[in-house]
Amino acid sequence: MVTTLQRPALVEGLQQRRQHLARLFSQPVVIWSGQAPSRNFPANTYPFRANSHFLYFAGRPLAHAAVHLHQGTMTLFWDEPTADDALWHGPQPSRADLATTMGADAAYPMADLPQYLQQAVCLPAQQPIWQSFSDSSMQPHEASQALAAAIVQLRLNHDAFGLAQIQAAAKVSVAAHKTGMAATLAASTEAEVRAAMEQVIMAHQMTCAYNSIVTVHGEVLHNEQYHHPLEPQDLLLADVGAEAASGWASDITRTWPVSGRFTSPQRDIYDVVLAAHDAAIAEARPGAEYIDLHLLASTVLATGLVDLGILRGDPETLVERDAHALFFPHGVGHLLGLDVHDMEDLGDLAGYAPGRTRSNRFGLAFLRLDRPLQAGMVVTIEPGFYQVPGILAPARASGEYDDAVNWDQLDQFSAVRGIRIEDDVHITESGCQVLTQELPSTPDAVEQLVLQG
Amino acid sequence: MVTTLQRPALVEGLQQRRQHLARLFSQPVVIWSGQAPSRNFPANTYPFRANSHFLYFAGRPLAHAAVHLHQGTMTLFWDEPTADDALWHGPQPSRADLATTMGADAAYPMADLPQYLQQAVCLPAQQPIWQSFSDSSMQPHEASQALAAAIVQLRLNHDAFGLAQIQAAAKVSVAAHKTGMAATLAASTEAEVRAAMEQVIMAHQMTCAYNSIVTVHGEVLHNEQYHHPLEPQDLLLADVGAEAASGWASDITRTWPVSGRFTSPQRDIYDVVLAAHDAAIAEARPGAEYIDLHLLASTVLATGLVDLGILRGDPETLVERDAHALFFPHGVGHLLGLDVHDMEDLGDLAGYAPGRTRSNRFGLAFLRLDRPLQAGMVVTIEPGFYQVPGILAPARASGEYDDAVNWDQLDQFSAVRGIRIEDDVHITESGCQVLTQELPSTPDAVEQLVLQG
Numbered sequence: 001m002v003t004t005l006q007r008p009a010l011v012e013g014l015q016q017r018r019q020h021l022a023r024l025f026s027q028p029v030v031i032w033s034g035q036a037p038s039r040n041f042p043a044n045t046y047p048f049r050a051n052s053h054f055l056y057f058a059g060r061p062l063a064h065a066a067v068h069l070h071q072g073t074m075t076l077f078w079d080e081p082t083a084d085d086a087l088w089h090g091p092q093p094s095r096a097d098l099a100t101t102m103g104a105d106a107a108y109p110m111a112d113l114p115q116y117l118q119q120a121v122c123l124p125a126q127q128p129i130w131q132s133f134s135d136s137s138m139q140p141h142e143a144s145q146a147l148a149a150a151i152v153q154l155r156l157n158h159d160a161f162g163l164a165q166i167q168a169a170a171k172v173s174v175a176a177h178k179t180g181m182a183a184t185l186a187a188s189t190e191a192e193v194r195a196a197m198e199q200v201i202m203a204h205q206m207t208c209a210y211n212s213i214v215t216v217h218g219e220v221l222h223n224e225q226y227h228h229p230l231e232p233q234d235l236l237l238a239d240v241g242a243e244a245a246s247g248w249a250s251d252i253t254r255t256w257p258v259s260g261r262f263t264s265p266q267r268d269i270y271d272v273v274l275a276a277h278d279a280a281i282a283e284a285r286p287g288a289e290y291i292d293l294h295l296l297a298s299t300v301l302a303t304g305l306v307d308l309g310i311l312r313g314d315p316e317t318l319v320e321r322d323a324h325a326l327f328f329p330h331g332v333g334h335l336l337g338l339d340v341h342d343m344e345d346l347g348d349l350a351g352y353a354p355g356r357t358r359s360n361r362f363g364l365a366f367l368r369l370d371r372p373l374q375a376g377m378v379v380t381i382e383p384g385f386y387q388v389p390g391i392l393a394p395a396r397a398s399g400e401y402d403d404a405v406n407w408d409q410l411d412q413f414s415a416v417r418g419i420r421i422e423d424d425v426h427i428t429e430s431g432c433q434v435l436t437q438e439l440p441s442t443p444d445a446v447e448q449l450v451l452q453g
Numbered sequence: 454m455v456t457t458l459q460r461p462a463l464v465e466g467l468q469q470r471r472q473h474l475a476r477l478f479s480q481p482v483v484i485w486s487g488q489a490p491s492r493n494f495p496a497n498t499y500p501f502r503a504n505s506h507f508l509y510f511a512g513r514p515l516a517h518a519a520v521h522l523h524q525g526t527m528t529l530f531w532d533e534p535t536a537d538d539a540l541w542h543g544p545q546p547s548r549a550d551l552a553t554t555m556g557a558d559a560a561y562p563m564a565d566l567p568q569y570l571q572q573a574v575c576l577p578a579q580q581p582i583w584q585s586f587s588d589s590s591m592q593p594h595e596a597s598q599a600l601a602a603a604i605v606q607l608r609l610n611h612d613a614f615g616l617a618q619i620q621a622a623a624k625v626s627v628a629a630h631k632t633g634m635a636a637t638l639a640a641s642t643e644a645e646v647r648a649a650m651e652q653v654i655m656a657h658q659m660t661c662a663y664n665s666i667v668t669v670h671g672e673v674l675h676n677e678q679y680h681h682p683l684e685p686q687d688l689l690l691a692d693v694g695a696e697a698a699s700g701w702a703s704d705i706t707r708t709w710p711v712s713g714r715f716t717s718p719q720r721d722i723y724d725v726v727l728a729a730h731d732a733a734i735a736e737a738r739p740g741a742e743y744i745d746l747h748l749l750a751s752t753v754l755a756t757g758l759v760d761l762g763i764l765r766g767d768p769e770t771l772v773e774r775d776a777h778a779l780f781f782p783h784g785v786g787h788l789l790g791l792d793v794h795d796m797e798d799l800g801d802l803a804g805y806a807p808g809r810t811r812s813n814r815f816g817l818a819f820l821r822l823d824r825p826l827q828a829g830m831v832v833t834i835e836p837g838f839y840q841v842p843g844i845l846a847p848a849r850a851s852g853e854y855d856d857a858v859n860w861d862q863l864d865q866f867s868a869v870r871g872i873r874i875e876d877d878v879h880i881t882e883s884g885c886q887v888l889t890q891e892l893p894s895t896p897d898a899v900e901q902l903v904l905q906g
Contacts, residue, residue: 090673195655202648220543
């Protein structure tokens with residue numbers, strides 16, 4: 001998972017995380033690593049992915065293990081493999097060796113865990129698991145929520161080890177996107193481009209942080225089908241990100257012309273999305289409100305669409321009435337870390353600052369992050385333009401936006417179904433650093449990468 | 454999933470399966486399709502894989518759907534996507550359209566299902582699901598077991614549609630293995646060869662039927678790590694199989710020299726494994742006992758190892774005392790169908806004929822299939838030779854096999870850690886057809902494929 005050279009640094013880094021948690025939360029904590037779910041029958045499992053909180057404090061993707069964290073110490077619970085396990089899965093380290101590589105203070109079999117559970121606090125989603133594992137009653141729900149809040153506070157700002165892992169994942173994602181662009185001219189389906197991109201991720205001993213989107217129907221926001229043929233007039237939207245073996249994620253979207261040349265309407269809209277993307281990143285710095293980056297990107301998008309004659313009116317007023325959201329119905333991005341939507345297993349606890357909740361406004365309801373940015377955070381910036389029939393057809397029929405949208409002019413851009421441009425942005429003390437900057441986003445550079453294939 | 458041209462044939466084939474079930478089982482049946490498990494947080498799921506029994510009768514991988522089967526009719530239960538679903542996942546067919554494409558007789562929302570559950574029988578593994586879904590008590594465990602037995606009887610022998618899907622998957626697996634061989638000379642890690650192979654599967658719009666094994670440590674039978682460097686003296690064992698979008702599986706293993714040239718000891722052992730493989734396939738026909746193929750392969754293996762001076766004594770006697778199993782500790786294969794170990798969700802009900810149970814003998818305990826072969830079955834044939842330290846070191850230390858094993862001679866083959874050769878075999882009326890025969894298995898042909906890279 002990590003090279004030998006990194007291991008001492010990792011152990012020290014893990015110990016610092018545990019000590020940091022102890023300063024924020026004084027009660028004992030138990031976190032379970034999870035198990036690989038079955039794919040139709042027990043011997044055929046999905047690839048195991050450990051719980052991210054477990055990975056954050058324990059550092060190794062052990063299946064069916066638990067850690068007990070208290071006052072900066074860690075006790076590992078894990079059952080050593082049986083002789084049968086060794087036959088089928090190869091030699092594995094002993095519990096004692098594992099404990100050493102993780103910097104654990106003690107290590108016991110899972111059967112010893114129940115006696116620790118009674119005094120321990122667990123994560124909200126893991127309460128039912130522990131209740132089934134042990135008869136002992138655990139600490140109440142309020143303590144569980146307080147634990148979650150403490151972990152959010154800790155995981156919002158990445159330490160050097162976490163950041164290095166995101167960078168490593170981002171580097172592989174960049175390579176995957178370049179390969180995908182270069183593979184497009186010779187490909188005849190979405191599936192072939194996806195395969196070329198994921199091959200790069202696999203060859204680097206990483207996994208996909210989420211199910212790839214590689215589609216000529218970018219207007220379907222979470223499209224996970226890859227069967228469409230590639231037509232020369234299509235734009236191909238690829239949202240593909242590598243996850244390091246340590247679990248840390250990256251997340252990149254690019255949109256490129258299948259032919260290697262943007263048509264004029266495609267380039268017009270692409271430039272508008274790129275301007276929104278660049279404007280939001282330019283304002284990303286400590287203290288900036290992420291929702292303001294979202295609104296800035298929305299306003300830049302609206303301005304561009306006014307310039308193209310698609311929208312009519314004052315851009316800020318258009319954004320206030322959600323006219324931009326007809327074309328950009330999602331948020332400008334989210335937290336990135338050990339999860340691609342970092343800590344979303346805790347609901348909006350990580351994404352929304354205390355006291356803030358999601359807006360009911362169409363243009364804000366899908367925003368996953370509403371916090372002031374802080375140095376050490378990593379967020380995505382990913383504005384887009386989509387022509388979603390399920391949004392535009394009712395809006396057009398209703399007449400509600402007739403003063404704001406020039407529907408006839410929009411028809412000139414009917415071949416531009418979906419564009420998104422997404423990068424991973426690390427908030428630094430002085431501003432920000434785009435971790436995925438090695439991947440060009442200008443239309444000329446994107447064309448060049450496609451045509452080089 | 455299937456092309457338009459195939460669809461009418463599929464609907465008819467599905468109806469035949471339901472009518473066939475009705476002849477074997479008279480009570481109403483409910484089967485749930487399952488849901489994609491979460492990968493750490495709800496919005497990030499593993500790729501959905503529908504329950505295989507559902508796929509067998511319903512033909513489409515719908516998530517969180519159920520079918521009610523009775524007297525040859527099928528009622529579909531499925532909730533139509535919400536407007537939000539359409540935004541994120543694209544337009545989807547209506548319930549009525551789906552019902553038509555599946556040949557269902559009626560279709561209702563999931564909320565209507567509980568009233569059908571009370572009279573229905575479900576699969577053994579789905580009993581807890583239905584109990585949580587509905588307060589109504591279902592038919593008892595005995596009926597559930599009888600249903601499982603009826604489905605086993607039905608699914609053991611593949612119809613033309615199922616067979617065509619296995620063939621389609623096998624064809625892609627063959628291409629993946631050829632690509633893997635050709636990619637080896639230029640690769641520096643197991644991961645790169647795995648990536649080249651899985652790229653082929655993905656590009657063909659298929660998935661992997663199981664987690665790939667691509668390893669220079671073939672002696673670890675279910676090795677799912679890919680980080681080892683490739684050294685010129687290594688053998689690379691690749692157990693990689695495609696699964697069609699319809700869910701039907703294939704399963705191929707080949708072992709090839711990283712350098713493109715087998716060393717003399719490698720070729721000697723490879724030839725022995727290949728002889729065992731060929732001998733078992735030569736005897737595969739209706740009426741043959743699968744366990745006899747296993748014992749035949751074991752005896753041929755033992756004979757070859759005697760010829761090489763590794764084993765001593767009469768091959769049949771060696772097999773009787775499990776001396777061959779020191780090197781070949783698993784079964785010669787398994788059923789293949791909608792699952793790579795077909796119907797293993799039902800335990801040994803499919804693999805073992807009524808009244809038969811697993812042996813305690815070391816050389817037979819891991820055999821997954823003990824039935825007389827019938828026309829229409831598809832099975833794998835996959836003998837191997839492994840030097841598993843966890844088996845050989847204790848055996849050598851115990852002295853128990855000193856008369857049967859020439860340990861000094863075995864040391865001459867220490868670099869041959871793991872070899873397996875696996876093909877998919879369709880039992881026909883007159884004998885058998887190797888569905889994966891387009892992929893060569895002779896050492897010369899394998900060398901040629903590697904060197905062509």
